[in-house]
Every structure is written in structure tokens, then in C-alpha cells.
Amino acid sequence: MSDTPSYETNRWTKHFEENDLEIARLAVMMDIPILDPGVIDRILGNDASVCGKQKPRAFAELRAMMMMHAADQLKATNSLGALETQDMVRGIVDRLRERIGDRLGNRQEPPSA
Structure with a gap:
């Protein structure tokens, strides 16, 4: 099996990179x-109290993009498999964190088994 990502993997990666960059931009x-524990669930639950700056239109756009991300992640999981999709999204978030820094919050890693 080749280590070169497939066309489909590259397509999903580009899609998530573009969408997640916009999500990060809106969050900042x-x-x-956004990466603090529970914040994503609160945004999806339409809880605007997570905002440090109140911008209702931007919050509505952020929430819609996050809902689209969740739906697309399910599609990618069906297409690529759960592990490949998780690794892809984790890599994108890590690259965004490198670009943007701590303004995204502190993602908690799950404990190792």
C-alpha cells in the first residue's frame, strides 16, 4: 500500500483546511x-455566551460552519474511515494552532489507554 495520500484524502483535507481556517478566523x-473543553458543544447548542465579543451575525455564521463541519466529518468518515478522518482533522487543527497560537484555546487530549 502506498504512503501517498489518495485523491479523495487530498480533496477532503483541502475542504477541511479551508473550512476550519474560516471557523478559526471567526472564533478569533x-x-x-474554541478548543477549550465544552465550547464546541455550547456553540452548536447556540450558546453565544462563549463569545468574548458579541457579534450575532458572525456567531450565526460560525455555528452554521461548525454544523457543516460535523456533517462533512461524518461523510469523510464514511468515505475514508474513522481513523484516517480523525488523523486528518487532528493534523489540520494542529497546523491551525501553529499559525494562530493559543487564541484557539486549549484542546484537551484524551488520556492514553
């Missing part, structure tokens, strides 16, 4: 520590 604009 509203001063939302």
Missing part, C-alpha cells in the same frame, strides 16, 4: 476559545 474575531 469573537474571542472564543
